[in-house]
Amino acid sequence: MEKPTNRRAFFKDCLVTVAAVSVGQLALNRVAYAVELPHVDESSPQAVGLGYKHDAALVDKTKFARFQEGQTCRNCQLYSGAADTEWGPCALFPGQSVNAKGWCSAYVKKAG
Ligand code: SF4
Numbered sequence: 001m002e003k004p005t006n007r008r009a010f011f012k013d014c015l016v017t018v019a020a021v022s023v024g025q026l027a028l029n030r031v032a033y034a035v036e037l038p039h040v041d042e043s044s045p046q047a048v049g050l051g052y053k054h055d056a057a058l059v060d061k062t063k064f065a066r067f068q069e070g071q072t073c074r075n076c077q078l079y080s081g082a083a084d085t086e087w088g089p090c091a092l093f094p095g096q097s098v099n100a101k102g103w104c105s106a107y108v109k110k111a112g
Helices: 002-036 045-050
Strands: 087-089 097-099
């Protein structure tokens, strides 16, 4: 009778270990991904065309009149950075990161 109990305990320990390693690896991947992405170049044609600025306070409000105070990449639907990071991915700039305090004319208010 003791063997099944030991086997159950062994498999339970294995599952807990695998789950802990997986969660840890996911966290590390997210940090590494965010760190590795190069920042969008504000002078690139795409960034200039969209009026992207790393700091929303520097947006040319005469050229991009739809800008409203409080709009930033962090609360944009297309931003997927973590809540506590300064830079994060944006769907419009694949393979690069935008500043959470930035803005561009494609801004879409995050739902919810
Ligand atoms: S689409 Fe949104 S997240 Fe991307 S640069 Fe523009 S404002 Fe920022």
